[in-house]
Amino acid sequence: MSATENNARRVRLVLELLADHPEGLPKTAGPEAVFPQVFSQVPQEEHEAELLPSGLSRAEATLTWSSVDLVKAGWLKKSGRGLWEITPDGRQALEDYPDAPTLVTEARNRYNAWNALSSERKNEQLRTTIVAVDKDEEAVRLAALPFVERGLQDGDSVFAPGRAIWATGPLDELRSVFVDAPDPEAGNFVEKLEVQLAHASDDARLLMAELVCWQLLPISPGAIGERAKKERVQTLLGYMDHPVQIPTEVSKAFKSGSFNPGTAMSNNLYAALVMIIGLLDGWLRQTEAEKERLLGDAWAWRDFVNDLPGHRFPTQRNTLSYIVHPQRISSIVSEKHKLAIRAAFVGEISADTTDVDRDLLAIILKLQQKTGGPVDFYEEPFAHAWNQQPAPDTEPDPEPDAEPPAAETARSGQRRPFPPADAELADSLFFDRGWLQKQLDLLERRGQVILYGPPGTGKTFVAMKLAEHVAGADEYTEIVQFHPSYSYEDFFQGYRPATTAAGSLTYELKDGPLRRIVDQALKNPEFNYVLVIDEINRGNLAKIFGELYFLLEYRDRPIKLQYSKDDEDSFVLPANLFLIGTMNTSDRSIALLDAAMRRRFSFVELHPDKHPTKTVLARWLDHHDLDGEPAALLAAVNGKIGASDFRIGPSYLMPKGDRFRPGQLEDIWEYDILPLLTEHHYGERIDVEKTYGLKALRAQLDTPPPAAPGPPDPVAG
Incomplete structure (x- = not known):
């Protein structure tokens, strides 16, 4: 058939x-x-x-x-x-x-x-309506609906339905402790809020968290990233006696955004929150009939927002107009941009009016019908037309909160500086804070370092601790281990076999650890991300890095990737991503590394004979009130090893239980240390046990072996 x-x-x-x-x-x-x-x-x-x-x-x-x-x-x-x-x-x-x-x-x-x-x-x-330009804006619109439907319409909590917090009582508390109270002298915005809300009710604290969330929701990750939004809201919720969770649909939308508002909305949160509190106060004073009219008529709502008393703050007012009526009021929040766009595209409509928002709606609807889809004035083919327009004669005075030019709106978030080396980091590694601060400064300046040294010097442990310290949590780091068969496709991106629902074999483009962490870093430019590459020297570096070699030296230059889909598909390595490699010098000397790799990384030595590794074991033993014999034995064995790169690191003698069980030191020496030295002296006529065994070393140190454990003490009758 x-x-x-x-x-x-x-x-x-x-x-x-x-x-x-x-x-x-x-x-x-x-x-x-x-x-x-x-x-x-x-x-x-x-x-x-x-x-x-x-x-x-x-x-x-x-x-x-x-x-x-x-x-x-x-x-x-x-x-x-x-x-x-x-x-x-x-x-x-x-x-x-x-x-x-x-x-x-x-x-x-x-x-x-x-x-x-x-x-x-x-x-x-x-x-008839302004269509969302992409999935990000669609996610923001969807997440913003509960703030209108639950908050404004019902007076209900968005995060904890059933609690009437968008109401006069909690609002009066916020006005008293936040708007009318003197500004605390010390701390950032969130820290000051902790002081201001210290004696407020949980309902008032929850309302403040929801209003802050509402303000942050439509801001693009280029201005405030997903982590910054979530961190700010979660911190405010943490001030509650009985905290609640952020709804999933809202939390997911934090990685999206509708516009980049420039710096003022990101930095002047106090003025933004005062305006939003004023909006809710004005809203609660309206009759039910008037509330229905404001939510049903975009222009009535826009006029209500613009008539609110207080700071002019055009971008925040435009945001509040848009977030409630996104199908009629555009997501363009800069007054300057609105005027320039209208001037460039006014030919699409019969004539402009004195109402720029109505003109923009008419222009967008015409262009949507022409193109058969949404219109993004910050992307081609539209961006070039209006961004070249001379400023209209009617343009208002420059605003302190105006957006940057369109070409600059991609990434305006400022990366946070590294946190300084603190006592907690130093104590966890048994290193000096001064040495740690020096390495943090080096990593921040160069972008990528390699920790190298003999086995057991704690290179991987130190790398992971530094990564967590820089990134703030291990969930914002990635670790990968190189090996001879590791490839570009494993590390960055490549096609991998996959099974379809029907059981057939196909191939899908899968992201590797570098691509995954780059995507996170790009979405959160304020935060630091760290990729740890363990045993970096064991891989074929030219094969693994490919064209990414270039980006290690030129972070701000876009390049085409091996699997780029089209001519416009370019890639940059973000400035807030840092790389820490580890290298075992018993496997390979630095001198044998690819010259390009040596030039692109700074190298930090961790060696048993040198500071700070030299004193780690003694500090660890002292911290745990243990006998100093393991440190003396380590110094003795390393004194007998001629080749510097094969000396033994202290981590072999730092068991996870923070103390030695009976016979454990002897086991470590027999099964961990002596095999390393046997391999080092392979082919040489050296009796490893006689030279490096515990008996020989203890005789050299004139240290008797520990007494064998005796019978258990009798139980008292």
Whole structure:
């Protein structure tokens, strides 16, 4: 039979199988699933079994697309649990269209009717409302809805539904402790809030957290990153006696944004919050009829926001207008940009008016209909047209909070400086704070360092501690270990085999640890991220880094990647990403490293004979009130090892339990240290046990071995 005839038989069989299983069946998982049963009864012929780039065979792909027709026809339901279920209309279709080809044709006709209706709805939306420019703005709009529907409309908490906090009582508390109270002298905005809210109720604290969240929500990660938003809101929630959690839909939207507002909204949070508190105060004074009018009429709401008393703060006022009515008021919050855009595109409408927001709505609707999609004035082909326009004669005086030029809006977040080396870091490593501060300064200045030295000097442990200190938490770091078979595809990005739902093999572009942490760093430019590369010298560095070698030296230069999708797909290594490598010098000398790698990294030596590693074991023993013999033994054995790169590091003699159990020192010497020295002296006529054994070293130190443990003390009767 032809492929078309076979597919028609399979489509009908899908509905018949589901009619026999009203509880539903999975699509592919298990022998009882839909696809395995269908293809066992109507097997694929040779011309249908050809694999497509998706990894599905032609027959599987065709049946998958036909299942979409069934869904749009109303005959098949695909549940969120992964089950396919027949609908009552689907059962009726089996009776109405007993002939398989006729059933498939009818399903296709119904799909076309749905598609035409869908297109009509889309065109109507483009004609009447401002469409979100991308998924990020869509996420912000969705997350902002509860602030309108629960907060403004119902007076209810967004984070803890059922608590009436968008109300006069909690608001009066905020006005008393925040707006009318004197500003605390010390601390940043969040620290001052802790003082101001110290005697407020939990409802008032929760309201402040929600208002701050509402203010931060539409700001793009280029101005305030996901981590900064989340950190600020979570800190405020932490001031509550009984904290609540940020809703998932709001937390997810923190990584998105609608606009970059410039520096004032990011830095002048006090003025922004005063305005938002004033807005809520004005809102609560309105009658129910007036509230309904303000939420139903974008221009009435815009005028209400603009008439609020206080600081002019145009970007914050424009934000409050947009966040409640994003389908009528554009996400452009800079007055200067609004005027320039209107001047550039006013030809799209009959004539401009004195109302820039209404003109922008009319311009956007015209352009949406022309292009068949959303309009982003900060992207081509629109950005060049208005960004070259001379300033209109009606342009207001420059605002302190105006946006930077369009070309500068991509990344304006300022990276936080490294936290200084503190006592906690020094104590955890048994290093001097001065030495640690020197290495932190070096890493911050150069961007990438390599810790090198013999085995057991704690290179990886030190690297991970430094990474966590710089990034603030280990969740903002990545660690990877190089080895001879490690590749660019493993490290950065490459195609990997994957299995489709139908069980066929395909290939997908997968991100490696470097790409993953770069993506995080780009979304959170205020924060530091660290990638630790353990055993960096064991990999083929030219093969692993590829074109990324260039970026280690020129962080601000975009390059094309090996798997770039098009000419505009460029990549930069962000300035807030730092690399720490570790290198075991018993495996390979620094002199044998690739010259390009030596030039791009700074090298920090950790050696048992040199500061600070030299004193680590003695400090550790003293801290845990242990006998100093292990430090003396380590010094003695290293004194006998001629090659500097093969000397033993202190970490071998620092067990995880923070003390030695009986016989553990002897075990470490026999099973860890002596095998290393045996390998070092391989082929030489040296009796390793006689030279480096504990008995010989203790005799040299004139130290008797510890007494064997005696019988247990008798239990007192």
